[in-house]
Amino acid sequence: MHFEDFRLSQETLQAISEMGFEEPTPIQVSAIPLILSGKDIVGQAQTGTGKTAAFGIPIAEKCRRSKKPFAIILEPTRELAIQVAQEMNKIGRLKSISVLPVYGGTSIDRQIKTLQRGVNIVVGTPGRVIDLISRKILSLAEIKIVVLDEADEMLDMGFLDDIVTILKETPDERQTLLFSATIPQQIMNIARRHMRNPEKLQVNAKDIVIPEIRQLFYEVGAESRMDALARLLDVEDPELAIVFCHTKREVDDVNLKLSQLGFNAGAIHGDFTQARREEVMKKFKERKLDILVATDVAARGLDIKNVSHVINYGIPQNSDSYVHRIGRTGRAGKSGIAITLITPREYKHLRLIERTARTVIDRKKLPSREDVLKAKEENIAKEISEIIKEKRHGAYLQTVKQLSESYAFGDIAAAALFAAFGEKHDKFVHDSLIPEYPDRFRTQGDRDRRGTLPAGKSSGSKRRSPHYGNRKSAHQADRILSKHRF
8 A cells, every 4th residue: 555545645645755755654553544434543553653644644634734733642741742743843844734742851841832823733742732721832732643643552551630631621523543552441531521433453463563673581680780781782793772771860770881882872761851851852853872771751752763672671561561672673673682680589571561462482591601702803893994995094004004114914903902992801790799590480481482682692883981891991991982983
């Protein structure tokens, strides 16, 4: 099926073509015709399945410009409100549709002024929307479409009463669209009480946990979790990775330790100011940071391209949390890797997540010291190959030529690697600090699963400092890299 089959306007077709959309995703195929026809829908689809465009395209197509909002889209977090507003702006650009994100943590004055001038679509968090309604600034009297996006997340965050309050401010004849990764009973209660015979749409059960995501778990001791994380990051060498932690304090601790080990990491959680959160997210999206350490709440709704790895530093509390976390990778047909670190006591909980999420999480053995060293060597070799292929080393050819008058080329190359990366066999965390657990943790009926990554396999070629080597050498290497851009 093609977007032209939906009989969209030329402006909308051109806009989505410029956004790079070629063929509609399954949720778009199901939702767009129903929304265009005026139906209420309950769609089970998580972030990354194309659901924003699934409701965004028909909203833009149906939107009629006036001073009062035509549609309101509720989101659980500030970050998601911003992202969805940006997407809606792109979809409605050629129709001159105005979109305003409204959220807390920033000055309300600018939002008030924009609303007073008139906007077509409001995208906001429930708290800020209610604030604007109570100030008599935002009127929902002419709202034609309400979208409850990431509905299960909003309920988990305690927004049920706010959602009901907002719905009561809208006309009874409105069209209501609800999207959620999971459909708990509370979601069905909302549908029954506040929607008109909604059509239920669902991504196939096998797609709820995206099949392009390879799911792995590693058994570690409670005290060796950080060492295990660092080893895995060294071996996997992710393009972009999100590390999920349970608490704000844990986020701060993990981010600090990763930074001390030479990893290019940043953190976000609820105690950060909006400006700081946006700064960190901007760096992560622009790949100025390789690793984002975050709590569930801070990372809800994040839609970032090219996240190759999601790592659960602590096991998620339930299958819903697990699905939301790992849904940050494996986007748009790309493969992704989801890694969960567990202690032996958490094994039964992991099995419960497997069953309720209808998925399989494969057990892997933690990489050894030799695996890490081998992976680091392979990554360095790949980096050098890329530099040569892209001819980024030209500025140093004259220096090499001068050195070659006194030294062999092999010695020059090895010395350059030493200057950049430090001692190859320096101090290293002992293997004994990371206990190995036998297969007895797999109960009868489990089976060896095929298709898991072999130990030591690297999925990228980014250069890193020798995290398990001499810490001083690691920091020296960082300074050399920064200064000389070797």
